[in-house]
Amino acid sequence: MTDFDFGVIWTSLPFLWEGLQLSLWLTFLAVIGGIVLGTLLTLARLSGILPLALIAAGYVNLIRSVPLILVIFWFYFLVPLVLGRPVGSFYSALIAFVLFEAAYYSEIMRAGIQSVAKGQKFAGQSTGLGYWQIQRHIILPQAFRNMIPILVTQGIILFQDTSLVFVVSLRDFMTTSSIVARTEGRLVEMYVFAALVYFVICFTGSVLVKRMRDRMAT
Amino acid sequence: MIDIENVSKWYGDFQVLKDCTSQVTQKEVVVVCGPSGSGKSTLIKCVNGLEPVQQGRIVVDGADITAKGTDLTALRARIGMVFQHFELYPHMTVRENLCLAQEKVLKRSRDEAVSRAELFLDRVGLSEHIDKHPGQLSGGQQQRVAIARSLVMDPIVMLFDEPTSALDPEMINEVLDVMVELAKEGMTMMVVTHEMGFAKKVADRVIFMDEGAIVEDRSTEDFFGNPESDRAKDFLSKILNH
Ligand SMILES: Nc1ncnc2c1ncn2[C@@H]1O[C@H](COP(=O)(O)OP(=O)(O)OP(=O)(O)O)[C@@H](O)[C@H]1O
Numbered sequence A: 001m002t003d004f005d006f007g008v009i010w011t012s013l014p015f016l017w018e019g020l021q022l023s024l025w026l027t028f029l030a031v032i033g034g035i036v037l038g039t040l041l042t043l044a045r046l047s048g049i050l051p052l053a054l055i056a057a058g059y060v061n062l063i064r065s066v067p068l069i070l071v072i073f074w075f076y077f078l079v080p081l082v083l084g085r086p087v088g089s090f091y092s093a094l095i096a097f098v099l100f101e102a103a104y105y106s107e108i109m110r111a112g113i114q115s116v117a118k119g120q121k122f123a124g125q126s127t128g129l130g131y132w133q134i135q136r137h138i139i140l141p142q143a144f145r146n147m148i149p150i151l152v153t154q155g156i157i158l159f160q161d162t163s164l165v166f167v168v169s170l171r172d173f174m175t176t177s178s179i180v181a182r183t184e185g186r187l188v189e190m191y192v193f194a195a196l197v198y199f200v201i202c203f204t205g206s207v208l209v210k211r212m213r214d215r216m217a218t
Numbered sequence B: 001m002i003d004i005e006n007v008s009k010w011y012g013d014f015q016v017l018k019d020c021t022s023q024v025t026q027k028e029v030v031v032v033c034g035p036s037g038s039g040k041s042t043l044i045k046c047v048n049g050l051e052p053v054q055q056g057r058i059v060v061d062g063a064d065i066t067a068k069g070t071d072l073t074a075l076r077a078r079i080g081m082v083f084q085h086f087e088l089y090p091h092m093t094v095r096e097n098l099c100l101a102q103e104k105v106l107k108r109s110r111d112e113a114v115s116r117a118e119l120f121l122d123r124v125g126l127s128e129h130i131d132k133h134p135g136q137l138s139g140g141q142q143q144r145v146a147i148a149r150s151l152v153m154d155p156i157v158m159l160f161d162e163p164t165s166a167l168d169p170e171m172i173n174e175v176l177d178v179m180v181e182l183a184k185e186g187m188t189m190m191v192v193t194h195e196m197g198f199a200k201k202v203a204d205r206v207i208f209m210d211e212g213a214i215v216e217d218r219s220t221e222d223f224f225g226n227p228e229s230d231r232a233k234d235f236l237s238k239i240l241n242h
């Protein structure tokens, strides 16, 4: 067995950094998109308009019963077919992540909305506010506040899941690490380093979540 | 002002309200009492359409709450409601709690809404708390803010659902005082409460409910002086001995 040479990491840093940027950027956009679409799905499910509620619920249940990697594949092949032109693997992966995460965020949000006491809705109604005004000003702000820790936790899981984009040949952090590992023949060093980076990022995230939980408990 | 005509309501197979009929005329104060689970909250929620009824009619100020196509939001804006657990919006300051519906429903300007909020906060004695969040106030203060939140909308009638039963004993009077004041000013009020002292002092009529039905509906003097039904006698002897 050869000696460890962590020097390859140093020389490959710019390349690895590009991969990490892609992972973080994808996570960030997918979280934002997922929350927006997830909120809409949730409002549709709770709207009381039956066809709308059924479609949204069907969507959430469908997405939640297939593996993420399959959704990524679908959209890699589907999106160009629908649009009639290639969109590049970054955008197809992003769309896949947003559509996939939205289903999970929608579930989190439904629980969050239901955690807001029913009396709050009555209070809004009794002053003459309409359904959407009540959601926008009374229910959602409270639901979001209750949900922030779980939303961040879901974001951490999403960050780890971005490593799946290697299947559509995107160069995320995991992929760039593998490339360096193989071309330089430094498997152990590179994978230890990659694990360390994932750990630091995700651990920081969960410490943040714990802090928020503690603060909200008081 | 409020006309309740043969109202029945079911939760699934369970009949919560049984053929209830009563009226509240302008400037009248009516107290609703009865044992737990007798349907008092349900009845009062039906009066502003928070709960639908399956049979009968409720007419408020000439508008049929129970008819299809009635603009419930417009009607509710003129019916104030105060809840057992206050239901202030915890993420907003007192000022925002009082301004939200004024701006969104009555389309008042910010300045106008704030000045009305200040006026009514002053009336319930809480002017200095306008920038606080509900969580920073005591229960009695929160309930007074909740009353002010209804009053800023210039309601034609006020509904109260056990406004003091979630309060510590020493805070009950500060809330009742505000309600007595309102009654004296001629506000039309329908109040679910077990505070019989309040009933004797300001109520014109008392409605006694049991198992979803209105068992007694009489003037306050008659109700306390010689209740007709055994259930009401029983209820009064229990509650007045406390
Ligand atoms: N959403 C609901 N679904 C099913 N049953 C309900 C619902 N709300 C109330 N009930 C039932 O209807 C009955 C009347 O309830 P209501 O809250 O009107 O009673 P109440 O007279 O206000 O009692 P309390 O003094 O305890 O507040 C009770 O038996 C209650 O369990």
Ligand SMILES: [Mg+2]
Pocket (backbone or CB within 6 Å): B040, B041, B042, B162
């Ligand atoms: Mg009740």
